[in-house]
Amino acid sequence: MKVALRVKWGKEVFDKVEIDTASPVSAFKSQLKALTGVPQERQKIMCKNGWKGLLKDDFDLSSSSLKDGMQVMLMGTAEVVTAPKEKVLFVEDMKEEKLAKSGAVLPSGLINLGNTCYMNSTLQCLRKVPELRFALSIAKNSSQEPSENFAVFLRETFDRLDRSTEAIPPMMFLHCLRQIHTQFAQQSSRGQGFMQQDAEELYSALLNTLKTNLKEFPSDSQQLAAGDRVLYKSAEGDAEEATVLDVHNDNGRNDPYYTIKLSAKEKQTNRAHLTKIGGSFDLAGSSSVVDALFGIELREELSCLESGAEPVRSTVDRQFKLLCNIRGGAGSLQQVSHMEEGIRLGLMDEVEMNSDALGRSAKWKKCQKIARLPRYICVQFIRFYWKATPDSQDHAGVKCKIMKPITFPETFDAYEFCTDDLKKVLDMPRLKAEERTKLKEGQKKDNEGDSGVEESKADQPLPMETENLDDDEIEALKAAMALSKGEEVNAPGAAGPGLPWDFKGNYELFAVVTHKGREAEG
Numbered sequence: 465m466k467v468a469l470r471v472k473w474g475k476e477v478f479d480k481v482e483i484d485t486a487s488p489v490s491a492f493k494s495q496l497k498a499l500t501g502v503p504q505e506r507q508k509i510m511c512k513n514g515w516k517g518l519l520k521d522d523f524d525l526s527s528s529s530l531k532d533g534m535q536v537m538l539m540g541t542a543e544v545v546t547a548p549k550e551k552v553l554f555v556e557d558m559k560e561e562k563l564a565k566s567g568a569v570l571p572s573g574l575i576n577l578g579n580t581c582y583m584n585s586t587l588q589c590l591r592k593v594p595e596l597r598f599a600l601s602i603a604k605n606s607s608q609e610p611s612e613n614f615a616v617f618l619r620e621t622f623d624r625l626d627r628s629t630e631a632i633p634p635m636m637f638l639h640c641l642r643q644i645h646t647q648f649a650q651q652s653s654r655g656q657g658f659m660q661q662d663a664e665e666l667y668s669a670l671l672n673t674l675k676t677n678l679k680e681f682p683s684d685s686q687q688l689a690a691g692d693r694v695l696y697k698s699a700e701g702d703a704e705e706a707t708v709l710d711v712h713n714d715n716g717r718n719d720p721y722y723t724i725k726l727s728a729k730e731k732q733t734n735r736a737h738l739t740k741i742g743g744s745f746d747l748a749g750s751s752s753v754v755d756a757l758f759g760i761e762l763r764e765e766l767s768c769l770e771s772g773a774e775p776v777r778s779t780v781d782r783q784f785k786l787l788c789n790i791r792g793g794a795g796s797l798q799q800v801s802h803m804e805e806g807i808r809l810g811l812m813d814e815v816e817m818n819s820d821a822l823g824r825s826a827k828w829k830k831c832q833k834i835a836r837l838p839r840y841i842c843v844q845f846i847r848f849y850w851k852a853t854p855d856s857q858d859h860a861g862v863k864c865k866i867m868k869p870i871t872f873p874e875t876f877d878a879y880e881f882c883t884d885d886l887k888k889v890l891d892m893p894r895l896k897a898e899e900r901t902k903l904k905e906g907q908k909k910d911n912e913g914d915s916g917v918e919e920s921k922a923d924q925p926l927p928m929e930t931e932n933l934d935d936d937e938i939e940a941l942k943a944a945m946a947l948s949k950g951e952e953v954n955a956p957g958a959a960g961p962g963l964p965w966d967f968k969g970n971y972e973l974f975a976v977v978t979h980k981g982r983e984a985e986g
Contacts, residue, residue: 501542589975745962756961761836
């Protein structure tokens with residue numbers, strides 16, 4: 465009887481290796497030598513559920529339990545050292561484009577074209593957003609409106625940065641930007657070229673222009689291929705970036721299996737654990753790709769402080785950033801020293817509006833909460849403000865900068881600033897993460913002989929034999945059992961477009977744009 469086996473030798477895997485169980489073991493070993501170059505006398509062969517221990521020369525393969533798709537593990541060194549499959553390239557021999565993509569040199573930059581540091585720094589941050597790069601790939605040239613070419617020039621600027629090892633001048637993008645947004649073409653009153661501009665204003669103008677062009681993602685099947693960058697999420701909930709090394713389409717399963725390269729090891733897993741970095745996702749009703757990536761939905765409530773008869777006014781707005789109010793300081797009741805404190809102040813304010821109940825202008829309390837989260841959150845530290853100078857004969861006021869240091873975390877937890885409905889969505893994965901932490905602590909105590917933690921439902925014995933299942937299949941079985949028991953699971957995108965079902969509301973620090981110097985116009 466012939467069976468097709470899967471032979472694993474070190475990091476190499478050979479699929480569909482057919483053997484005849486009626487043949488002697490020596491024939492099988494000869495076949496393995498032809499595949500791997502390992503001499504028969506050095507071969508140590510094992511197969512779980514195929515036979516016990518190491519395969520012996522006098523073993524009768526016809527009496528084994530071999531079946532199609534079983535994995536055979538081969539150990540042993542090859543007799544002849546084979547040449548590497550990929551040619552080793554040295555830095556000196558690489559072309560500039562390949563050298564730039566290899567990571568062997570520092571990333572290229574943008575040349576300052578006269579007070580354009582605000583633009584250069586913002587573009588460098590957005591360049592590393594893979595989903596935005598993916599959406600820009602379908603932008604097309606147009607001879608009619610500059611705004612239609614805006615996305616094309618941005619894409620070409622990013623592509624030139626990817627191919628170059630030297631700084632490049634973003635001339636075409638800057639020219640298009642100044643045609644659309646003329647404030648960035650203002651000349652300095654001192655006759656020193658163009659005026660210095662604000663990075664936040666450039667960020668807002670750029671996204672507002674792109675959202676009219678990038679309405680949807682390119683068609684993307686989301687099928688993974690060797691070389692793709694992915695985010696691997698383990699059964700314990702830990703996430704790590706990885707590279708797809710190989711795709712196994714014929715392995716006795718309905719879906720492909722993948723070999724990925726993590727930072728410290730290689731691993732085989734299924735598609736459910738992998739998220740393609742830079743791929744498309746469901747926009748979930750968002751008006752554009754930009755809105756789905758950066759748009760924060762804020763629910764605002766206005767309550768009159770001078771009249772209880774005035775009903776609360778509720779509105780919903782979309783913003784591309786959260787404001788961090790850092791004005792607290794000497795002479796202020798609010799002392800702000802951390803980013804979360806400033807965001808809390810930025811979401812609450814007092815405004816003066818007309819009151820129908822009072823028939824006059826009155827003070828209102830404004831309170832905002834996040835109703836929908838994006839994939840990327842921008843937080844603006846409000847360091848610049850306008851100070852009136854009534855005693856001056858030269859000007860009515862000056863632009864000032866707040867020099868107060870404000871600390872910010874490497875991981876920002878947005879949970880506190882969300883609406884109650886959004887908190888309910890985030891509660892489920894947060895509670896599950898706490899349960900995993902407590903379980904690990906309990907297992908640690910158990911190993912030390914002092915366990916006071918009851919066995920969790922997730923770790924109770926499964927109602928079937930799992931000896932032939934791998935880790936991914938066991939986890940899938942547990943998830944199916946949880947669903948059969950009625951345990952709720954968030955749908956993907958419940959917290960916001962493109963966010964996974966187990967999103968907890970945590971954002972890792974991605975990029976920082978800062979202003980250097982004491983002068984606001986410097």
